[in-house]
Amino acid sequence: MLIFPGERRRLCDGISRRDFLRVGGLVAGGVSLPALLEAEAAAGIRSSRKSVIMVFLVGGAPHIDLFDPKPDAPAEVRGEYKTIETSVPGIRICEHLPRIAAAMHRMALIRSLEGGTEDHAAHICLTGYPDGKNGSIEWPSFGSFVSRIQGPAKAGVPPFVSLAPEMKHAPWGVAGPHGFLGPDHAPFQPQRRGTDASLLQDMVLQGLSLERLRDRGALRASFDRLRCGLDGSEVVHAMDSFRRQAFEVVTSSRLVQAFELEREDPRVRARYGIGSTENVTNGGPRCMDHFLLARRLVEAGARCVSLAFGHWDWHSEQYRYLKDDLPPFDQGLSALIEDLHLRGLDRDVSVVVWGEMGRTPRINKNGGRDHWPKVSSALVAGGGMRVGQAIGATSRLGDEAADRPVHYQNVLATLYHNLGIDPKATRVTGQVFGRTEPMPLLDKAEPIGELI
Numbered sequence: 442m443l444i445f446p447g448e449r450r451r452l453c454d455g456i457s458r459r460d461f462l463r464v465g466g467l468v469a470g471g472v473s474l475p476a477l478l479e480a481e482a483a484a485g486i487r488s489s490r491k492s493v494i495m496v497f498l499v500g501g502a503p504h505i506d507l508f509d510p511k512p513d514a515p516a517e518v519r520g521e522y523k524t525i526e527t528s529v530p531g532i533r534i535c536e537h538l539p540r541i542a543a544a545m546h547r548m549a550l551i552r553s554l555e556g557g558t559e560d561h562a563a564h565i566c567l568t569g570y571p572d573g574k575n576g577s578i579e580w581p582s583f584g585s586f587v588s589r590i591q592g593p594a595k596a597g598v599p600p601f602v603s604l605a606p607e608m609k610h611a612p613w614g615v616a617g618p619h620g621f622l623g624p625d626h627a628p629f630q631p632q633r634r635g636t637d638a639s640l641l642q643d644m645v646l647q648g649l650s651l652e653r654l655r656d657r658g659a660l661r662a663s664f665d666r667l668r669c670g671l672d673g674s675e676v677v678h679a680m681d682s683f684r685r686q687a688f689e690v691v692t693s694s695r696l697v698q699a700f701e702l703e704r705e706d707p708r709v710r711a712r713y714g715i716g717s718t719e720n721v722t723n724g725g726p727r728c729m730d731h732f733l734l735a736r737r738l739v740e741a742g743a744r745c746v747s748l749a750f751g752h753w754d755w756h757s758e759q760y761r762y763l764k765d766d767l768p769p770f771d772q773g774l775s776a777l778i779e780d781l782h783l784r785g786l787d788r789d790v791s792v793v794v795w796g797e798m799g800r801t802p803r804i805n806k807n808g809g810r811d812h813w814p815k816v817s818s819a820l821v822a823g824g825g826m827r828v829g830q831a832i833g834a835t836s837r838l839g840d841e842a843a844d845r846p847v848h849y850q851n852v853l854a855t856l857y858h859n860l861g862i863d864p865k866a867t868r869v870t871g872q873v874f875g876r877t878e879p880m881p882l883l884d885k886a887e888p889i890g891e892l893i
Contacts, residue, residue, distance in 0.1 A: 490594070490789040491860045492739040493583070493824075495747040496732075496774065497566050497605065498796035499613050499724040500754030501557070503810045504818040505802060505839045506763065507535050509552045518802050518838050521760050529829045537767040540775035541820075546829040547778050547787065548822040549892060553833025553842035556849045557798035557814035561754065562612035563605070565797050567747070569850040569883055573618050578873055581620035583853055584745035586882055588626040589869055590862055595742030597695040599629035602738050604731050605749040609723035617747060621871035621880065628747070631700065699741040702730060709733070713776040716769050724752025727766065729773030736780055739790050744860070753796060757807035778822050791824030791859045793852060802840045816842050819852060824859035826892040850885035858888040 503520075505511055510524045510533060524533040527545035534542055534550075541548070558565050564573035567582040574580060581589070584601035593600050603616035619627040698704065714729035721727060727750065735746040750770060755762045774794065781787045799817030800810030816835055822828060833845035854864040864886040868879035 490786070491791075491824075492594075492743060492789065493587075493745045493791045493793070493856050493860065494735045494739060494777070495566065495583070495745070496792065496794040497563055497725075497747065497749045498751065498753050498770075498794065499563075499608070499749050500561060500752050501796040501798035501800060501812070501817065502753040502766075503755075503759065503763075503800035504552070504816070504835075505800070506759075506810075507538065507767075508550055508818040508820065509835055509839055510535060511802075511837065511839050514802075514838055517804050520804060529831075532831050535767070537763070538771045540771045544775050544778050547782055548820055549826060549828045550831040551819040551821065551833060551847050551852065551889075552831055552835055553844060553846050554795065554799075554817045554819045554849065554852070555815070555842055555846045557817050559798070559812055559814050560612070561610060562797060563615045563749070564612070564618070565849050566795055567615065567617050568620075569848075569853045569885075573615070573620075575884065579618060579620040581622045581626065581869075581871075582617035582628075583856065584617045584628055584747060585619045585622050585626040586857075586869060587745050587860060587862070589622050590867065591744055591860070593742065594744055595695060598699070598738070598742035599696075600744040601626070601628040602743045602746045603628035603630050603748075604734060605630075605747060606718070606720065606726065608720055608725055608749075613724060613749065621873050622869070623872070695741045699737045699743075700734065702733060702737070705733065705737070709780065712772075712780070714769060714772045716773065721752040724754065725749035727751050727769045729769055729776070732773040732777040733780075736777055736784075736786075736790075740784075740786070756805070756809040756811055759804075759809040761808075774820075781823055787823045788825040789823070791826065791856050792822040793819060793856060794821070795819035795849075795852070802838045813840075815840065819847075821852070821855075821892065824856070826855070826859065830891065832889065832891050845891075847889060848885050850883045851887055851889050854883055854886050855888040855892055857882060858893055864888065 505518065506520050506522055510522070511519045512524055512533075513519075523536045525536045525539065525542050526533055527542040529545045532545055532550065534545070556565065556571075558571040560571075562572065565571050567573070567584070568580045569583075570580050584603070588600040591600065601617060605614055605616050608614035616630050617628040619625075702710065710733065713733040716727050716729040718726045718728050718730070731748040731750070735748055738746045750773070751766050753766065778792065781790050781792070796817065799813040799815070801813045803810075805811055816839070833847055834843050835841060836843045857864040857867075862882075864882050867882055869882070870877050870879050873880065
């Protein structure tokens, strides 16, 4: 919370002054900066470029139609789309993903992903648990654990940022539960309306808009006047070091500049495309700008950025709708992967693309595919992982994992590993049932050996 000089108060030291700067935290999304800075210092963590971008395919994309085609299966299974070769010999994907196909040597496919949900919710991708709970305990999301363990990488940038807007179906719009870690480790959420409004207009820091924070001159003058009133007193000296660091955080321009996409090279912006922040039906937006923004945020210092793309829950006429889903997805994701490589970030930034479930192998009578939690596909890239491969396989009809089953938690364990966090040995204390307990990150903490 940032409080500018206002009501006069008399402190215990006898000094009468206006409200001093309360830098208890950058509370947009619940990020308590002094606590995070203190935790980082205590853990001996230094600035790191390691980060993760999560792309949530809202509603569960049809794995057979995208990444696990079955060209030799009956028509009611293989669907309408043909397959194309990728840059990796032997891996073929949907004909309407040509840009991703051309960049496949920089990605890895997981075709045997198990542990999905029957119900629609983002929890399985964010936490590794179907309903966000492990037993009766609300489990923290991946980004919240990273926030607690590693804290901010750079002053002025929250460690966990969610670009997911509010959605008509609320469980899809979950940005990242903080669980037993508390609101200090909830994601920073700059946009929660699902409209075409500017991201910067939506960003409000405890009532103070970033537009006002942009006025660096006025802000600095306010601080200078505040300092003049305090010089010589013991108030400033009594302020602990982490609050002073947090003071510096709120005056940083890194976060504001990351959101100013007009600063980007127009040629790079064109490669990503723009899309719309308007939500599709009751799902998320088809916004390619979010892929670019995710890259800018991890460059600025965010450790985990999540975004929600599109709406893939097509129970009828799916091929009519997929023609609007696939081109922007193909453009935005391929541009992100290529951009990370060109900027030398491909070994530091991990990318995961997945949904909460797969879709039924057989197309239903209405021309759509229904819920199929038994198996689905995921795509990963970057993070120094061994890419250019497909891991696991499904049966001839794509209805179950026939080789090398991989759980959502194994993917999350791999992402922890890429960040330098040991998913097996790490324990994080939290308030559980009124007690402070050391808690594991996951039940299944084994990273995917083929990737690391």
